[in-house]
Amino acid sequence: MTGSDAGLDTKVDEIADGVYRFSTWIAGITENGFTFNQFLLTGEEPFLFHCGQRFLFPQVAGAIARVVPMESxxxxxxxxxxxxxxxxxxxxxxxxxxxxxxxxxxxxMLSLNDMCDRPPVAAGDDTLDVGGHRLRFIATPHVPHNWEAGLWFDETTSTLLAGDLFTHVGRCPAITDTDVVEPALAAEGFFHATGLTASLAPTLEQLAALNPTTLAIMHGASYSGDGAAQLRALSDGYSAMAGASLP
Known part of the structure; x- marks a missing residue:
């Protein structure tokens, strides 16, 4: 089954200056369904965060083409x-x-040198300037999960491409200024997807120190406002969930 065969609708919304959210809601994942989101940062060298599953390729490609030519x-x-x-x-x-x-x-090293049809590029300590956005890679091993995990921070718009952090379920607006911590903790209670390890709280504090004003969330609504406060509240929630304060 392809995304087009399934009749899925991918919505396109600009959530920050030159930052576009592509969102596909899929029923049957929890009683309220689940969103799968990708984010495109425009500029001289457009940057896509998240690819979607293979069956969503028609939707994602179509969404990209609504903003920039695919070949760019x-x-x-x-x-x-x-x-x-x-x-x-x-x-x-x-x-x-x-x-x-x-x-x-x-x-x-672990996966992409083998999996990519063209050799991948290893992100360094310098920002990646895509001509309109300056992106910094932040390694986040095991946060929220996977050893090779890492996120990007757009210094130009103060947008944290937050990946699976703050995952929440259901249909939702493209962006919200209301709390996303409570629904994220509720989803964690359902999915148990986050590694509640000693590195979790320090990593979330490292991200909070960036003072993001937009959190581009892969599953759920993106957040506009005091991103640092949301990250610290998420850390506190995880600590309570683990039954003890994390270091």
Missing amino acids: LRWISFGHVEADECGAMNLLLDAAPDAQVVHGALAC
Whole structure:
């Protein structure tokens, strides 16, 4: 089954200046359904965060084409190696001849050097300037899960591409200024997807110190406002969920 065969509708919304959210709601994942979101940062070298599963490729490709020509796509990244994050990766590489996958050196070594149809680029300490957005890669091993996990922060718009952090269920608006911590903790109680390890709280504090004003969330509504407060509240919630304060 392809996304088009399933009659899925992918919505396109600009959630920050030059940051577009592509969102597909799918029924049957929890009683309220579940959103799968990708994010496109426009500029001289357009940057896509999350690829979607292979069956969503028609939807994602169509959404990209509503914002920029598909062949102009230059960079592809994602939080970690998982079907909903990178399942359509090679389909996108085929459709965008100048595009390359960029991720942390660990992800490249563990998986991407083998999986990518074109050699991936290992992100360094310097910002990635895509001509309109300056992106910084932050390694987040095991947060929320997977050893090779990593996120990106757009210094230009103060947008944290937050991946699976703050996952929540159901239909939702593109962006909200209301609390996303409570629904995220409720979803955690259902999915148990986050590694409640000693590195969780320090990693969330590292992200909070960036003072993001937009949280681009992969599953659920994106958040506009005091992102640092939301990240610290999420950390406190995880601590309570674990039954003890995390270091």
